Amino acid sequence: MENKKLPENLSGVHIHFVGIKGTGMAALVEIFYHNGSIITGSDVSEKFYTDEILSQLKIIPTVFSEDNITKDIQYVVYSSAYKIDKNPELIKAVELKIPCLLYSEALGQYSNLAYSCGVCGVHGKTSTTGLAGTILSELDLPSQVLAGSVINSFGGKCTYTSKNFAESASKKNSYFVAETCEYQRHFMSFCPQKIILTSVESDHQDYYPHYEDIRDAFVDYICKLPKNGDLIYCIDDKGCVDTVNELKKHRDDINLIPYGFTAFGDYRISELKLENEKQSFNISCLGNAELSVPGKHEVLDSVAAVALI
Structure with a gap:
């Protein structure tokens, strides 16, 4: 070959x-x-x-x-x-x-050509990836985003490519955000510089018969981060917290960035309320924010995307 x-x-x-x-x-x-x-x-x-x-x-x-x-x-x-x-x-x-x-191999090899960020988790990775792409579309950055389903703000497609992407002198100067799948450890081909972890729980029991099996797969994936790489994780999710605690047994050089309603630091969410059919809330580092889509989980996903960008 x-x-x-x-x-x-x-x-x-x-x-x-x-x-x-x-x-x-x-x-x-x-x-x-x-x-x-x-x-x-x-x-x-x-x-x-x-x-x-x-x-x-x-x-x-x-x-x-x-x-x-x-x-x-x-x-x-x-x-x-x-x-x-x-x-x-x-x-x-x-x-x-x-x-x-x-x-998965082709996606992984492509990710190695750019500054790549992997979005993973049993739930929430598609909407988080879509929200990250929506934010990037408002910024003057050469970027591409790949989600696991159609995203409305991507024009009914699964991907977003910035208008200035082709002008980038090198892919190493561009950003690539991709939804990465835990099934059969497909995400192990990906080469992340940053990772978002949205949730961890038992799933795909044909491949991961026990909870510890899927948790350890996420740990192995996170260990692919370079020294001082960022792990952005939902501190409100019990499985994420457990995964981070297990990670600490293997790596002590990863920047841990929590987000959520119980988070400490820049990405703590507070003052959530529904006003005029929009969700209004506060992010510690940014102040007041609004979201037009319903659901507390969407608030979490949006703050994860903010933390990534």
Whole structure:
């Protein structure tokens, strides 16, 4: 197999996506498209909501066939729903010695090219990622954001790319915020400089039969932070607090930044009330804030996004 490492400059690089209609895959297509990559892809014939997203990029998926794999393809990215020794396109790609990367591997390699921030947690990671992107869209910073679902403020897409992203001299000068998934430890491929941890509890019991298993996966992920890296965590969540306490047994060089109603420091939330169909609250470091979406959990997610940016 050839070198699987993605180049820093993705402009003009031909990447073929196997399972291109998946939510995460289509989102990664958008990210690579805005880096100037040449994108092709395949999937089943059934229509999905991602067909509309792909059509806006002038990408028309083909049905799976080994004929779709040609020598001009430089990389293949594939969904974990397909096996490299079963799918006809992946079999052909291996025969042609085209580098094949799982979605999580491709996302992880891309994250290593920028100043990347991972958003994780059993609940709340999608809305937190979306809120972080909404804040970034108001700032003059070269940035991209990838969420695990459609975000209204992203124009009904799963990603956001700033208007000045292409002008950045190097991806190391740009920000990349991504929702990172704990299932099967997929987030271990990601290369974070900062992490938001929204919640930890027992989940995905087919892979994590005990609570300690999933907690320890989050600990391992957080340990990927560099020295003096930031962990922004919800102090109101019992599982987050437990995870941080376990983390302290392994690392003492990570900056711990709590947020929540019981937090100390800059990101303490207080004075929450509902006024004129908006949630009004106070953030210690900023003062009064308002949120148009309902739910106490959305207040927590918004403050996590503020702490990240």
